[in-house]
Amino acid sequence: MPVMEIKNLTKDYGHGRGVFDVSFDVEKGEVFGFLGPNGAGKTTTIRHIMGFSRPQQGYTYVNQRDSWSNYYINQKELGYLPGEIALPESLTGTQFIKMMAELRCITDSTHTDYLIGKFKLDPSGGLKRMSLGMKRKLAIVTAFMHDPDILVLDEPTSGLDPVMQEVFIDFIREEKARGKTILLSSHIFSEVDATCDRIAIIKDGKIVSTVVADDLRHSESKTFKLEFLTKDEFERFRQEVEYPGKLEVVSVKRHRNQAKIQVNDQDINHYFGTISEYQLKFMSEIKFTLEDYFMAFYDRNPQQEGGQNYAAH
Ligand SMILES: Nc1ncnc2c1ncn2[C@@H]1O[C@H](COP(=O)(O)OP(=O)(O)OP(=O)(O)O)[C@@H](O)[C@H]1O
Numbered sequence: 254m255p256v257m258e259i260k261n262l263t264k265d266y267g268h269g270r271g272v273f274d275v276s277f278d279v280e281k282g283e284v285f286g287f288l289g290p291n292g293a294g295k296t297t298t299i300r301h302i303m304g305f306s307r308p309q310q311g312y313t314y315v316n317q318r319d320s321w322s323n324y325y326i327n328q329k330e331l332g333y334l335p336g337e338i339a340l341p342e343s344l345t346g347t348q349f350i351k352m353m354a355e356l357r358c359i360t361d362s363t364h365t366d367y368l369i370g371k372f373k374l375d376p377s378g379g380l381k382r383m384s385l386g387m388k389r390k391l392a393i394v395t396a397f398m399h400d401p402d403i404l405v406l407d408e409p410t411s412g413l414d415p416v417m418q419e420v421f422i423d424f425i426r427e428e429k430a431r432g433k434t435i436l437l438s439s440h441i442f443s444e445v446d447a448t449c450d451r452i453a454i455i456k457d458g459k460i461v462s463t464v465v466a467d468d469l470r471h472s473e474s475k476t477f478k479l480e481f482l483t484k485d486e487f488e489r490f491r492q493e494v495e496y497p498g499k500l501e502v503v504s505v506k507r508h509r510n511q512a513k514i515q516v517n518d519q520d521i522n523h524y525f526g527t528i529s530e531y532q533l534k535f536m537s538e539i540k541f542t543l544e545d546y547f548m549a550f551y552d553r554n555p556q557q558e559g560g561q562n563y564a565a566h
């Protein structure tokens with residue numbers, strides 16, 4: 254049974270805005286990444302999961318309960334980090350934490366103190382004067398302070414400095430090891446790469462891809478960039494590999510005597526045997542990253558499906 258179930262969720266704000274027929278599941282113990290360009294529909298989907306907004310069609314379930322009709326139960330059981338943080342400006346951070354603890358009936362502050370220490374938060378100042386990063390840290394502490402099993406995090410690290418982003422990644426891994434189920438929307442590929450088991454990509458309100466992160470990480474082919482010492486060597490190579498063989502030429506730059514070659518892992522010895530017959534100026538491997546895969550979807554051209562041939566460059 255999935256912990257979060259989003260089924261045919263539709264909210265049409267008009268003019269092509271909103272979310273349309275969005276479906277995905279988040280399983281127990283999974284860190285699920287939710288990616289997409291600005292305005293794609295991440296926050297809209299998340300607000301439905303939290304029960305803040307009523308679907309026009311479809312539904313979202315958390316723990317087999319409809320989000321909209323179980324709003325109050327979900328508020329207690331979930332940890333939520335909003336994308337846009339609105340805090341009562343008249344309070345200090347300490348007062349805000351105390352208020353949240355009382356609302357959640359937390360009497361033992363051990364876990365809260367651990368989080369404050371982990372994220373190096375000084376909550377003593379007024380919320381009005383807190384920097385974006387400080388507010389984000391405060392929101393992280395209050396999202397996790399009741400130690401919920403399910404977390405819904407909307408761009409949790411935006412505004413955090415790189416050191417704190419690393420602390421956050423480390424923390425998410427710890428929470429995953431403790432069995433937490435986490436939905437995490439993000440624009441930061443390295444963060445998603447470092448934490449997520451599966452990833453859904455949303456574009457123009459529709460899910461365009463759902464991938465198992467390990468499938469992308471363990472691509473079964475490699476891409477090499479070669480530059481030949483002379484034009485003759487380059488042309489000789491091209492003629493040889495034009496015959497059906499085990500090397501796939503992805504692209505060539507004739508004027509530079511350069512070629513990009515894609516090789517299946519099992520053909521790697523054949524590849525090195527072949528290129529050892531040529532005089533090369535240099536060779537380098539082009540590493541495929543999750544970012545390469547995602548960037549294809551970030552292309553604004555609606556005609557382009559993107560991301561299909563993720564091994565190509
Ligand atoms: N309450 C609303 N009324 C009308 N349009 C809305 C409303 N909320 C969101 N939208 C529109 O729906 C689309 C999706 O917005 P959403 O905030 O879900 O995007 P997002 O993926 O979270 O983007 P970002 O990465 O910028 O946070 C946008 O075009 C937005 O303008």
Ligand SMILES: [Mg+2]
Binds near residue numbers: 296336407
């Ligand atoms: Mg958003």
